[in-house]
Amino acid sequence: MPGGDQPARGFPAETPGAADDERACWSWFFPRQLSKREFWHDHGMASAHELSASLQLLVGRKISAVSFVRDYVELHFDGPVLRALTNPFGLYGCRAWRFPEGQSLVVMRYFVGNVIDGYEVVPHRYLAVDSGEHRFAIPLDGDSRSGPEAAHLVGVDENGQPDARLLSVW
Template identity: 60%
Template structure:
């Protein structure tokens, strides 16, 4: 398991960044960070304001939009189980286990190129 103390992990790039957008694209969800993008291909879940949610259950999209403006202050990565971002008392979780039914990829992250724009040249990670 990797945590926010490991600066070699690509999720470390999100530390201190604010969620600028939550996008719903057909059957997956993206968190945008004014550059990097985290794409949840398997159905994410989480806790916001003490309320648990699981996408695409009713009410989950409204709660996910509440992440806009929050800053990443921690993460957890267990490559066999979950990828999670922490925002104080709130949490966003992408399941990575083989039983999620989404095939070999559960999440992608696209980094930022030298021009400051989202680009695979800035890194592309798959879980």
């Protein structure tokens, strides 16, 4: 490993057997929120709890496409769209990636076909969707933003078609 015992770019070394526990390598990369209190969205329009709950729409859905659109990334779910306006990061297994660095474009393509089984929102830090041992996260902090918004979730109507009126904004 370059620089002795320290991992490159601040990523931890893989631990033998870490792949056995699908979330073994997450604690360093995604510290858990301990407080259960409700936080309000930046604009005071919806609570963080309500925005977080909108991600439930993605649970059980398969990622059908990863799209790279000029300066942002989208995950498509045959209807809903999760849009990362800040540079996403995450884990594929215990392999860390950060867009647009290194092989992140290749790694993000591996998400196609995965089914979302969970999500997490830590207000003002990140939102993440999970698929087994894989995690796709979108930074929500002010330093990561180039504008007022960090992420969008485009919901679907009763026919399963994208509906911009059902837009969640972080």
